[in-house]
Amino acid sequence: xxxxxxxxxxxxxxxxxxxxxVIVAALAILLVELFLPAERKRLVMLIGxxxxxxxxxxxxxxxxxIGGGSRxxxxxxxxxxxxxxxxxxxxxGVAVFVLLLSYRYFSEFRTYQGEYYFLLLAAFVGMxxxxxxxxxxMLFIALEIVSIPxxxxxxxxxxxxxxxxxxLKFFIIGVLSVAVLLFGMSIVYGFTGTxxxxxxxxxxxxxxxxxxLLAAVLFVIVGFGFKVSAVPFHFWAPDTYQGSPVPVTAxxxxxxxxxxxxxxxxxxxxxxxxxxxxxxPVLGVIAVLTMTLGNLVAxxxxxxxxxxxxxxxxHAGYMLVPFGIVQPGNAALNSDAFSAVLVYLIAYAVMNMGxxxxxxxxTRAHPGRQVADYTGLGHRSPGLAGAMSVFxxxxxxxxxxxxxxxxxxxxxxxxxxxxxxxxxxxxxxxxNSVIAMFYYLAxxxxxxxDEPLSVEPIRPGFALGTxxxxxxxxxxGLFVAVDLFATSxxxxxxxxxx
Numbered sequence: 417x418x419x420x421x422x423x424x425x426x427x428x429x430x431x432x433x434x435x436x437x438v439i440v441a442a443l444a445i446l447l448v449e450l451f452l453p454a455e456r457k458r459l460v461m462l463i464g465x466x467x468x469x470x471x472x473x474x475x476x477x478x479x480x481x482i483g484g485g486s487r488x489x490x491x492x493x494x495x496x497x498x499x500x501x502x503x504x505x506x507x508x509g510v511a512v513f514v515l516l517l518s519y520r521y522f523s524e525f526r527t528y529q530g531e532y533y534f535l536l537l538a539a540f541v542g543m544x545x546x547x548x549x550x551x552x553x554m555l556f557i558a559l560e561i562v563s564i565p566x567x568x569x570x571x572x573x574x575x576x577x578x579x580x581x582x583x584l585k586f587f588i589i590g591v592l593s594v595a596v597l598l599f600g601m602s603i604v605y606g607f608t609g610t611x612x613x614x615x616x617x618x619x620x621x622x623x624x625x626x627x628x629l630l631a632a633v634l635f636v637i638v639g640f641g642f643k644v645s646a647v648p649f650h651f652w653a654p655d656t657y658q659g660s661p662v663p664v665t666a667x668x669x670x671x672x673x674x675x676x677x678x679x680x681x682x683x684x685x686x687x688x689x690x691x692x693x694x695x696x697p698v699l700g701v702i703a704v705l706t707m708t709l710g711n712l713v714a715x716x717x718x719x720x721x722x723x724x725x726x727x728x729x730x731h732a733g734y735m736l737v738p739f740g741i742v743q744p745g746n747a748a749l750n751s752d753a754f755s756a757v758l759v760y761l762i763a764y765a766v767m768n769m770g771x772x773x774x775x776x777x778x779t780r781a782h783p784g785r786q787v788a789d790y791t792g793l794g795h796r797s798p799g800l801a802g803a804m805s806v807f808x809x810x811x812x813x814x815x816x817x818x819x820x821x822x823x824x825x826x827x828x829x830x831x832x833x834x835x836x837x838x839x840x841x842x843x844x845x846x847x848n849s850v851i852a853m854f855y856y857l858a859x860x861x862x863x864x865x866d867e868p869l870s871v872e873p874i875r876p877g878f879a880l881g882t883x884x885x886x887x888x889x890x891x892x893g894l895f896v897a898v899d900l901f902a903t904s905x906x907x908x909x910x911x912x913x914x
Contacts, residue, residue: 432489435471439537442467442538465515468512495548500548520879521662542557542565542675543674543675550682551611552604555683559679570656582656593643601632603632603635604616604629607626614686620690634698640683657721666773684739685754691744696742699736700741702733706733706736707848711855714726719786720790735761737829739753741838741841752828755825756829759821771807771808773887777884787859808857816895818894
């Protein structure tokens, strides 16, 4: 097993190869775009796709090299292990589909091509850094690399007032959350004398539970709560999702949220694990509020992007449920909770990205983005409506789709906690899953049972059609293979790698 590098001056370029590949592609896009005529600027997407595919190749090589071990750099602040490999693979897979969505959507623009793809790849660099960051400073840097490009991409439709409003809310609340996060991190450093995640856990084991320290822990968690759009830090999400270009909305709802959970998993399950009895009940209550509010408000929406925005908020609540059952010193339970979050993240990324891919296709024919635009879609474009139905039913947890396993893992982990609060959380997962089916099935009914608005079929094009079809296949196919992801990176590998 390769050993972790301990020299803080050592830079393991092979461990950084996926990130470097995406950085090179992003810089190449800025350079090449200068020399392309306006009608050919959209081709810079191919450079971004090449960079992502090269990064995937390096990721596979890294996986083969480390086996069950780890590689590290910067004094172990950056670690590549099975946990990091799983998330990096997820992020790069999402990047492929976001690029496919973007090609068709942005083909109508004569400007912003190079800028958009550069910002998108820059954000994915931050995401690739996030699961390898085993230090508070590295986590913060990765989080900001993800966030700052997102602020700009959300406002790319600068002549659209909704886009301006969404981007401004995203920026203001984002800056506020960063201030809270940094304040909490600084206090934690003051109490523990280290920013290393494992070192923080060791220091907290015997530390006095001063009120200021406990408040600092909650401040750090609040900072990540904004990133995953958990209640009451969700206010930016609906307006930002509605106002952003649809591929940017897909990016924010899937990749950006997954990056936030990658950081939250490391902070809670490693650094703050000795204080789980303090933060776990808080996150459990937030989980219930998040999934309940998200589902109830989603039922009232007539705009498809706002419906999916509140649906995304509800799914953040489901993913927070395992955090609420964590117990100090209970390794078996904590490992089950950790695996449940990983399974849900993977399932959510596939089915939610698929839903936004289908929305992107419909948006070209119906820019209003209303639920009514899907009336009779099954008669006009049965393939597209079928794929959209698969995504929505999977989000609701209907078998034999991957969404069922996501909710099942959450439910079982909560029940096995063996506490009244765990049973309460499990019951809330079931109740909210039933509530969610009302608005998912309402869209499905609209597509298949109502008379079509037009007889003209919707043709998504090759790139977008490939994305929709591929994601629909994964939504069905992962139903029989999702357990592989839970066993490939469990809590023990993260702690060992840290």
